[in-house]
Amino acid sequence: KKGKDGVEAISKIMSNLRANVSNSLLGKEVVSKRDFSLGYEGLPKSDVIQFVLEDNTYITARPSGTEPKIKYYFCVVGKTEIEANEKLMKTMEDFQAFID
Numbered sequence: 001k002k003g004k005d006g007v008e009a010i011s012k013i014m015s016n017l018r019a020n021v022s023n024s025l026l027g028k029e030v031v032s033k034r035d036f037s038l039g040y041e042g043l044p045k046s047d048v049i050q051f052v053l054e055d056n057t058y059i060t061a062r063p064s065g066t067e068p069k070i071k072y073y074f075c076v077v078g079k080t081e082i083e084a085n086e087k088l089m090k091t092m093e094d095f096q097a098f099i100d
Contacts, residue, residue, distance in 0.1 A: 009068075010063045010069070014049065018037075021051060026091065026094045026098060028053040028055060029054040030054075031052050033049070033051055033052075036049065036050070047062060047063055048062040049061050055076075056076075057075065058073070059073070059074055061073075074091055074095070
């Protein structure tokens, strides 16, 4: 979506992430929810939210500054590179299904 509709859609998704994700995400416990719009550890306020899951997976969402879309960043931990890549792909697929 572009223009006003795009801005509204982005705002709705970010608001839903802030309001509706608290204890679990993708079937895992959320051990930390960092809402940078409130300020975090001395950093300037920003429209960014980050979830840290029980398995040390990090999922970060922020609206693009130049395009009408949200950028998502994923960090996963695995015992091997192959395991980490598989976990990353599954996490990304599961998260896409979650936000759709």
